Amino acid sequence: MKPATLKQLKDELKDKSAIELKELCLQLSRFKIENKELLTYLLFESHDEDGYIQKVKEFIDVQFSEINSNNYYYIRKGTRKILAKIKKHIRYSKKKETEVELLLYFCFKLKSMKPSMNRSQRIQNIFETQVRMIKKAIDKLHEDLQYDFKLELDKIIDNE
Template sequence: MKAASIKTLKDELKHKNSAELLEVCLKLARFKKENKELLTYLLFEAHDEDRYIEAIKEEMDVMFSEINTKSFFYIRKSVRKILTTIKKYIRYSKKKSTEVELLLYFCMKLKNFKPSIKKSPRIQNVFDTQIRMIKKTMQSLHEDLQYDYNLLLEEIEN
């Protein structure tokens, strides 16, 4: 089965009443975990972005504390998993300021992580890539936010 285009889906959804739309949303939420998470964000967390960011930071703290530090292989795997989770949450929000703030926090946690990431070129590359992503995303933000985030970025880079 080939998936329909977004425009076709949008046009079809316009013809549904509210009860039918509710049923479609609930079916989507039951089908996949990411759909349920996105629906949770849209219904309960989208109105308070600051609380959403804080909740993700707390989850990140827990994930970093649970990393197995016996070898850099396990550290790298865990770091990639954390980054994948963060990127998923960023996709839900679609706000550039949220993206920059979460990636800055991730880089800060990674830089302060023990053992040092400088001992692993692959983890250092992940760090460098995220710094580049932050700089690229920051260019689209308001000047005041750019200034604030640049101060944090310089602190992380030094």
């Protein structure tokens, strides 16, 4: 079965009452955890972006503390898992400032992790890819924010 187009969905949703829309949203949230997480963000956290960023940073701290650091294979696997979750939170927000701030924090945590990421080329590649993504996102921000974020990025990159 082929899903309807976005336009078809919009047209159909116009005709629904508030109660019917509420029921559809609740039904959507039952099927996938991501739908429920997105709905949670939109209803409870989108009005306080700084608080949302702080919660995600705390989540990142916990995840980095739980990484199995016995060898670089497990470190890389854990790092990729954390990064995938961060990207999901960035998609919920859709704000470039949030994207830059969360990726900067991820790079900071990765850079300060023990054992050092410098001994694994694959982990360095993850770091460098995120730095490139941060630079792209920074270029889309207001000039004042660009300056502030570039200073922060330079601190992370130069912090050997």
